[in-house]
Amino acid sequence: MIPNKLFLDRLAKHELEVLSAFDCKRAGGIRRFFMIEWHRRAHKTTLSINLLIRECCRYPKAKYAYVAPTQVWAREVVWDDPTMLWDALPDKAEMNWVANEQKMLIKFANGSMLKIGGSDKPDAWRGVDVDGAVFDEWALHKKETWSEIFRPVIAGPKKPGHRERWAMFPYTPKGHNHAVQMFNVAACIESEARLPVSGQSAKHKPGWFASRLTADFSGIISQSELELMQQEVADGIITQAEYDQEMLCKRLTSEERTLITSMMLDRLNSVNWDSLRIIEPQMRKIVAIDPAFGGDVCAITGFENARVVDKKRVSWTMTHEVVFEAKEMARRMGTKNFIVDCIGNGKGVSDGLSIDAAGYHVQAFNSAEKVEDSDRFANKKAEAVEWCAKEIRQLKVEPIEDPETRRQLVALSRYKITNSGKMIMRSNDETKKELGCSPDDGLSYIYGRYGLQSVQPETQRESTYETRSRRQPLSAMSM
Numbered sequence: 001m002i003p004n005k006l007f008l009d010r011l012a013k014h015e016l017e018v019l020s021a022f023d024c025k026r027a028g029g030i031r032r033f034f035m036i037e038w039h040r041r042a043h044k045t046t047l048s049i050n051l052l053i054r055e056c057c058r059y060p061k062a063k064y065a066y067v068a069p070t071q072v073w074a075r076e077v078v079w080d081d082p083t084m085l086w087d088a089l090p091d092k093a094e095m096n097w098v099a100n101e102q103k104m105l106i107k108f109a110n111g112s113m114l115k116i117g118g119s120d121k122p123d124a125w126r127g128v129d130v131d132g133a134v135f136d137e138w139a140l141h142k143k144e145t146w147s148e149i150f151r152p153v154i155a156g157p158k159k160p161g162h163r164e165r166w167a168m169f170p171y172t173p174k175g176h177n178h179a180v181q182m183f184n185v186a187a188c189i190e191s192e193a194r195l196p197v198s199g200q201s202a203k204h205k206p207g208w209f210a211s212r213l214t215a216d217f218s219g220i221i222s223q224s225e226l227e228l229m230q231q232e233v234a235d236g237i238i239t240q241a242e243y244d245q246e247m248l249c250k251r252l253t254s255e256e257r258t259l260i261t262s263m264m265l266d267r268l269n270s271v272n273w274d275s276l277r278i279i280e281p282q283m284r285k286i287v288a289i290d291p292a293f294g295g296d297v298c299a300i301t302g303f304e305n306a307r308v309v310d311k312k313r314v315s316w317t318m319t320h321e322v323v324f325e326a327k328e329m330a331r332r333m334g335t336k337n338f339i340v341d342c343i344g345n346g347k348g349v350s351d352g353l354s355i356d357a358a359g360y361h362v363q364a365f366n367s368a369e370k371v372e373d374s375d376r377f378a379n380k381k382a383e384a385v386e387w388c389a390k391e392i393r394q395l396k397v398e399p400i401e402d403p404e405t406r407r408q409l410v411a412l413s414r415y416k417i418t419n420s421g422k423m424i425m426r427s428n429d430e431t432k433k434e435l436g437c438s439p440d441d442g443l444s445y446i447y448g449r450y451g452l453q454s455v456q457p458e459t460q461r462e463s464t465y466e467t468r469s470r471r472q473p474l475s476a477m478s479m
Contacts, residue, residue: 003050006087012220014038014199014213015047021200021209022051022166030163031209032154035183036170038213040246042220044170045077048134049088051168052114053106055132057095059162060110065133067125067150069140070420071118077136078116079104085116119145120420129153131165138169139179140421173251174417180251186210192251215247239393259389259413265406268392268399273306280305282457285335288448289326291319291349292341292440298322299444302333303452307398308445309333319348326353330360335458339363339451341443363451378424384450385413385425391449400445408442411435 011019021031038044052064068074078084089097089106096109104116115128119135122145133150135141146167154165171179183189187201187210196202198217201210215221226247232238241257244250283305290299300322302310310329314322326349330336340350342364350364367381377383388409391397400406411434414426431439 003054003088004090007046007050012043012218014211014218015043017200018047018209018211019051029207031204031207032164032166033186033208034166034168035186035208035210036168037173037180037183037211037249038170039215039218039220039249040172042213042215042218044172045084045136046088048136048168048170049078049085052132052134053088053090056106056108056112056114057090057110059131059159060112062112062131062159062162063129064112064114065125065128065130065150066114066116067133067135067141067145068116068118069137070120073137073420074116074118075104122149125149129156131159131162132167134168134170136170137421138171138182139174139177140171140417140419142419143178173245173249174421175252175257183210183212187212212249214249221247235394237393239389257415258410259385259415260392260409262406262410264389264392265400265409268395268397271395271398273398276306284452284455284457285333286337286339286448286451286455287326287330287333287335288444288451289322289338289340289349290440290443290447291322291344292438292443297438297440299440300326300329301441301444301448302329302335303448304333305452306396308400308402308448311402311441313441319352322349323352323356327356327358336360337363337451337455339365339447341365341367341447343367361455363454365447365451374422376423378418378422382415382423382425384446385415386423387453388446388449389413397449402441405441405445408435408439409445412439412442412446 018034018036022034024030036044036047048066052066055064056062066074066078068077085106098107099105100107106114106116108114115130117124119125119141122142125145126149130150130153133154135146150167154167156165158164169179169182173180184192186205186208187196188203188205189195189201196210196212197214199211199213201212204210215226229238229243229247233240233243239259241250241252245252285302285304288301288303292298298314300312300314301308310333312325312329314325326338330338336358338353338360340353340362342350343366347364350362353360354362354364365380365384367379367384369380371377371380371383373383377386400409411431412425414431415423416426418424428438
């Protein structure tokens with residue numbers, strides 16, 4: 001039985017709609033292009049692999065391709081997963097096949113082939129002839145993979161006895177990009193208020209098919225689990241934007257791709273911080289520095305646990321002056337801990353503190369540096385902003401009084417998703433255009449929150465800043 005009984009027994013309505021549309025012979029011609037915009041865990045990959053295998057078994061001497069956003073993705077999600085490709089293949093007694101581990105290629109007894117790979121090196125596909133292709137998580141591919149590499153191939157004549165060449169594009173949205181543009185064209189969508197939520201579109205462009213599925217209509221993920229995720233949104237564990245995108249297929253705008261919002265900052269006022277300070281078991285302190293030479297303001301911020309206790313902006317361009325001001329703040333706070341942006345001229349400040357006879361503990365922050373969680377974050381800056389956002393979502397920081405720091409944090413937390421599915425923050429130039437200035441105060445705040453997690457607790461005693469911070473707001477402190 002091809003596809004196998006395991007797949008056929010669990011087919012959902014939305015999957016049957018796709019297969020029926022794929023097989024339907026209409027007076028106006030068969031459908032060749034399929035846009036599948038479904039929520040996370042809606043069996044997009046499972047459907048794709050089973051369809052590809054079925055077509056391999058149906059048509060002799062055909063070649064089909066499963067294309068993931070990256071080669072590593074293709075191997076880990078499809079080839080190495082024991083329940084994906086290998087469960088979908090027919091019994092060898094029914095349709096003999098041979099697997100080539102190195103090439104990730106399945107050859108069938110009828111001469112057909114299924115090639116599995118990634119599009120991170122699209123030119124590797126040039127010259128490959130295919131009768132059909134699936135571009136899994138299409139929103140993460142470069143659109144040129146289709147327009148320059150595969151579209152000319154799919155335009156070729158069909159083989160005798162075969163169906164017309166075809167392509168399928170399953171994905172969960174990642175903003176307003178080529179994927180949703182193609183979906184809207186396929187579904188004849190003039191207004192996104194008319195987007196389908198539980199299956200095929202009411203209209204289709206000739207030769208095309210479009211299906212859209214959100215988790216609140218599909219029934220694949222239980223209602224109790226969706227409610228649990230919504231509670232995690234309320235608790236600050238995940239963001240509303242993340243839930244809306246992954247579960248409800250919302251096409252987020254750049255404004256909605258924001259890790260820190262004004263509403264999140266306002267929620268910080270809901271906590272009784274005076275009571276919490278009394279029972280703090282440990283004291284962690286750090287001085288964060290965004291050197292920002294060359295015309296921008298150098299921002300120096302002092303942290304004690306959840307609060308900012310000192311702040312200074314300096315416009316000098318001499319490294320030794322910045323080092324002096326940072327050391328003075330550390331002296332007032334009674335700490336030897338620093339975190340410094342070490343890109344460019346910032347390395348001079350970092351080095352100056354590191355070699356000081358006082359024996360300072362200096363974290364050199366390189367925003368472009370790779371991080372351990374490289375599957376999620378493109379670099380250290382993205383990881384740091386997400387860390388800061390998580391602390392704000394979980395009400396682990398005191399209210400941020402300085403309005404300029406608040407404004408900059410929102411702008412700094414706008415992010416994009418790379419073609420390989422990693423989070424990357426907007427460029428500094430884009431942020432400057434929005435703000436009209438360099439986001440030095442916001443960066444200093446983010447560095448401090450990120451750096452505190454690596455600081456050893458100091459002897460617990462009442463903060464030297466406790467009385468002063470209650471008497472006057474931080475914005476009134478010396479700048």
